[in-house]
Amino acid sequence: MSRARPNSGALLGLTLAWACTAALAEDAAGQAQATVPAATTPAQKKTSPALTPAQKTSPALTPAQKTSLALSPAQWLERMNHALTTRNYDGTFSHWHGGHVEMLRIIHRVQDGNVSERLVSLDGSGREFIRSGANLACYLPDRRTVLVEQRPPQESLVGFPAVDDQTASFYDIREVGRMRLNRRDTHVITVSPRDEYRYGYRLWIDASTAMPLKTQLCDAHGRIIEQVVFASLALPVRIADASFRPEVSTLGFRWLRTGTAAPLAPAAPATSAWNALRLPPGFRMSVRSAQVLPGSNQPVDHLVFTDGVASVSVFVETQSAAGAQAPRAQSAAVGSSSAFSTVVDGHKITAVGEVPLATVQFIATQVKAQDLVPAGVPQR
Amino acid sequence: MNEELDSQLSAMFDDQLPPSECELLARRLSRDEQLKARWGRYAVMGAVIRAERGVRLNAPLAGRVSAVLLAEPALGAQSVAGALPRRGLRWWQPVAAGALAAGVAAVSILWLRAEAPSSVASLSARLTTPAAASGASVIPASARERGGRADSYVVPPSPAVPAIVVPSTELANYVVAHSMFSSPVARRNLLSAFMTSEPAAAGAEEPPDDVKSAAQ
Amino acid sequence: MSADVSDLSLVRRVQRGDKGAFDALVLKYQHKLVKLVMRYVRNPAEAEDIAQEAFIKAYRALPQFRGDSAFYTWLYRIAINTAKNAVVSRDRSPIEYNIDRHDNDESYDMQGRMKDSETPEGLVLTDEIRTTVNAAIDALPEDLRTAIVLRELEGLSYEEIAAAMDCPVGTVRSRIFRAREAIDHRLREVFEGGLGRAEELG
Numbered sequence: 001m002s003r004a005r006p007n008s009g010a011l012l013g014l015t016l017a018w019a020c021t022a023a024l025a026e027d028a029a030g031q032a033q034a035t036v037p038a039a040t041t042p043a044q045k046k047t048s049p050a051l052t053p054a055q056k057t058s059p060a061l062t063p064a065q066k067t068s069l070a071l072s073p074a075q076w077l078e079r080m081n082h083a084l085t086t087r088n089y090d091g092t093f094s095h096w097h098g099g100h101v102e103m104l105r106i107i108h109r110v111q112d113g114n115v116s117e118r119l120v121s122l123d124g125s126g127r128e129f130i131r132s133g134a135n136l137a138c139y140l141p142d143r144r145t146v147l148v149e150q151r152p153p154q155e156s157l158v159g160f161p162a163v164d165d166q167t168a169s170f171y172d173i174r175e176v177g178r179m180r181l182n183r184r185d186t187h188v189i190t191v192s193p194r195d196e197y198r199y200g201y202r203l204w205i206d207a208s209t210a211m212p213l214k215t216q217l218c219d220a221h222g223r224i225i226e227q228v229v230f231a232s233l234a235l236p237v238r239i240a241d242a243s244f245r246p247e248v249s250t251l252g253f254r255w256l257r258t259g260t261a262a263p264l265a266p267a268a269p270a271t272s273a274w275n276a277l278r279l280p281p282g283f284r285m286s287v288r289s290a291q292v293l294p295g296s297n298q299p300v301d302h303l304v305f306t307d308g309v310a311s312v313s314v315f316v317e318t319q320s321a322a323g324a325q326a327p328r329a330q331s332a333a334v335g336s337s338s339a340f341s342t343v344v345d346g347h348k349i350t351a352v353g354e355v356p357l358a359t360v361q362f363i364a365t366q367v368k369a370q371d372l373v374p375a376g377v378p379q380r
Numbered sequence: 381m382n383e384e385l386d387s388q389l390s391a392m393f394d395d396q397l398p399p400s401e402c403e404l405l406a407r408r409l410s411r412d413e414q415l416k417a418r419w420g421r422y423a424v425m426g427a428v429i430r431a432e433r434g435v436r437l438n439a440p441l442a443g444r445v446s447a448v449l450l451a452e453p454a455l456g457a458q459s460v461a462g463a464l465p466r467r468g469l470r471w472w473q474p475v476a477a478g479a480l481a482a483g484v485a486a487v488s489i490l491w492l493r494a495e496a497p498s499s500v501a502s503l504s505a506r507l508t509t510p511a512a513a514s515g516a517s518v519i520p521a522s523a524r525e526r527g528g529r530a531d532s533y534v535v536p537p538s539p540a541v542p543a544i545v546v547p548s549t550e551l552a553n554y555v556v557a558h559s560m561f562s563s564p565v566a567r568r569n570l571l572s573a574f575m576t577s578e579p580a581a582a583g584a585e586e587p588p589d590d591v592k593s594a595a596q
Numbered sequence: 597m598s599a600d601v602s603d604l605s606l607v608r609r610v611q612r613g614d615k616g617a618f619d620a621l622v623l624k625y626q627h628k629l630v631k632l633v634m635r636y637v638r639n640p641a642e643a644e645d646i647a648q649e650a651f652i653k654a655y656r657a658l659p660q661f662r663g664d665s666a667f668y669t670w671l672y673r674i675a676i677n678t679a680k681n682a683v684v685s686r687d688r689s690p691i692e693y694n695i696d697r698h699d700n701d702e703s704y705d706m707q708g709r710m711k712d713s714e715t716p717e718g719l720v721l722t723d724e725i726r727t728t729v730n731a732a733i734d735a736l737p738e739d740l741r742t743a744i745v746l747r748e749l750e751g752l753s754y755e756e757i758a759a760a761m762d763c764p765v766g767t768v769r770s771r772i773f774r775a776r777e778a779i780d781h782r783l784r785e786v787f788e789g790g791l792g793r794a795e796e797l798g
Contacts, residue, residue: 084564095572099680100635102576106568119568121575123638126433129556129571138556138574141431144749147552151560161563201565215565226569252734252741287561293553304561311566313558334555335573337566350551352558354566390773392602393624394747396754402605410609410616420623421783422776427627428729429748434640435630437725438787441644442622445651446615452652454613455659 073175073189074163079210080203081162086110089211090243091233092122097226097335109239118244128246141248148257149293161286167308170194170282179204181213191309196220197280197359198310199336209235217336219356226336274301274316276366280359282307305353305363312353312360314367319348331357340364389415393422603667610658622651625668629675636679646682650675721786728786732779740778743771 071079090107103122109115119129128139131151138147163173172192179188186204193200200222204214211233217226275285287304301316332339338357341350342364351364385408391397392405409415424437555574559567603624609617629650633643654674661670733741739761746757754772758765 081564084568093572095569095576097573101638102572103638104572104575119571119575123434123634125576126431127575129575136556138552140552141433144429144431144745147556149553149556203565212565215569217569226573228569228572249730251730291557293550293557302557304558306561309563311558311561311563313554313561315554315557332551334551335569335576337555337558337570337573339551339554350554352554354562354570386777387769387773390776391754391769394754394772395600395602396769397602399601399605402602406602406605406609406617406620407614409606409620410614416616416619416623417787418780419620421780421787423624423627424725424783425729425744425776425779426748427631428726429733429745432627432631434634435627435722436640436644437627437722439626439630439644441626441630441648441651442619444648445622445655446619448648448652449615449618449655452615452655454615455611455655 073173076175076187076189076205076210077163077173077191077203080205080212083210084108084212085115087209087211087235088237088239089233089235090239091230093228093230093233095226095228095335103231107239107243109244116239116241116244120247126248128248130244130246132244137246139246139248139250141253144253146250146253146255148255161306161308161311163308166282170198170307171200171309178207184208184213186213192218192222193220195281196356197282197362198307198355199225201309211235217354274303274314274367274369276303276305276314276363277368278366279305280307280362283312283363286311303367310353310355312351312355312363314363315350315352316367317348319343319346331361333357345369385415386418389419390422393419600666600668604663607658607661607663607667610655611661618655621667621671625671626651628668629671632672632675633679636676636683642682643679646679647675649682650678653678725783725786728782729779732782733775736775736778740771740775743768744775744779747772 088109090105092103092105094101094103105118105120105122107116107118109117114133116132117130121127126141128137130137130139134150136149136151140146163171167173170193172190172194174190174192176188176190179186181204185207187207189201189203189205191201191203196219198220200218200220202214202216202218203212205211206213211230212228213230213233215228216224218224283305284307285303286306287302289302290299291302292299298317301314303314303316305312305314329340329342331341334352337352337354338360339350339352340357340360341348343349344367347369349364349367351360351367353360353363385405388397388401388405389409392402392409397405409419420442427435427437552574555570559570559574562570603621606617606620610621626647629647630640630643633646633650634640637643637646650671654671657674661667733744736744742761743757746752746760747754752760754765754768757768761768
């Protein structure tokens, strides 16, 4: 085991600027219950007793340490997801994939139930992704383009893949130890896939804030495909609106907008036409909706399949006459995520997800128009 | 100022000058510092348009290379392993559509999508300016300029017109739409990758052995 | 596949002993190459050094270049190779952690500068160049701007642009040339104005 080697690979040329002291101070001052998550699952209620004033100031064991001893790996994942979606944070991190590294900054704020977030590429493309309430914009200076769309605000509450009992059949989730990462105490959780349809994770979760300080995405053989490491991270009580404005000048850019996306519907009985005949084991449909994407006026069917950890979106749109001469099958990669599209009966079907290419390909080729099969029932 | 010469320089920079004129201009370019400087500024313009951030636009790189080469032996005709074949390529000949499509399929490129020429109209339609953001505005078809210059040329309509490569905002839309349904960590990773994704040039794989050994 | 007649005519000159022709190739591709190398090393100064090394290697390997691929493709591969070698030799390959159960104090040794390596001055000049070009482009008539953006940003050939803009190829060539002229009118100032201030010394 290599210890304390200069690991500048993922953090080239950067001075570490840990705001851990500040973060802890904010934790204590701003959110007295920082170490007791506001989540309301019965499991968490059992293990997170209310703190007396004496306990809060006890030097022997911090409340964080007390509660953290008792959580299962799956509960750590839940705490982590909760932190990522409900806390304010502002950090810079390195994103490693495919042999090269880039630095990004992420700012996230939840205020009066409204989520604002901004992701900025600090070098290279200068692209920015900004979401503020219902407005979502992608600034692509290297394409001189801005994609703008509106999403219904309740979408942030729809939920993302959640680990449940069924998930354990497809992933081995365990805590492999504790590790100090840049003077922070972390729980190291591994999520190992049991087959080659999906990827795995290694997560270094801060014991106090539950933020994932380091994340590795691995394939079924344990090879690291993608790595994100925070170089600096602060959890401020307040983040100004100005932090969510783009830096890039959009003079001369083209703007591709769309109207308000159609509201989402939970998975309903398949009265509508599209569904997957078969799915990889463990995957089930979780959401079905229709929306209009920026730059077009055509509605697109959007299905979401998940196995509790990974999710795959399938988009179905009517093939335009012009696109009819396009290659029938195309694949693409966005970091570790895969995309595959194919054409069936005059419809273009595209699957996108954080899974291997073979999986999105499988799902995309299984999607057919049908009227009779109930939603979410994978046929074997 | 020789406008004809400068116009040739611009065309040569874009690989759109007939071979015979290229030979002549290449000779002038290699000797004329003013011409070289202009050529270098053309490259700077391109870099700015492509928003190649982080790259220094006034780097003395070219000067340094030139200085190093002064000490290098000149390459002589006898050292050329095999003279470059004269291809007799006519610059206006379109690339076969099949070859381009194959190239796209072989490399998973985020931003390339081959579209049929009949979609050219939609390409025009997508080139909106902010002022016209409310609806797609089409570039006004300018009156055809016929006759006049000897090198005016109109592409004849033919079934073999090459596929036009345009950026696919479609995949970008899918990525963003999907990101709303990923787990928070996966979503962050996906959007990060999207923020940093770069189009790879065709054929950008390991170099073949001969180049490897030559380049040492 | 290659339609890079202009590159080939320059390459042929270099192969026959004309070093000045190689300058033109460097000028044309230096930004692309540095940008490419920066996918492997973050530090711009280091990236420039690697790009420089790649150009030198390409010059030395030029006798073996037969035109089987486009010159830029060939150059591109050399640059990637050079960058990868530079990265590996500095032990900057990504970390593979073996997790064990002991507490480990992983200290990240933060070498190097916090900011990009550009001196404040170099940064200002690059910004000034960028601003000048962008302002000039925005001031262009729409047909000129469209032509040059389609060429430089989308990489379309003249005949593809002619199809997109519904005009003859000769008009495309003229529009792009005039766009460049208009931009160069301002850009020349930055590069040549005053005491040649845009030229970095060494």
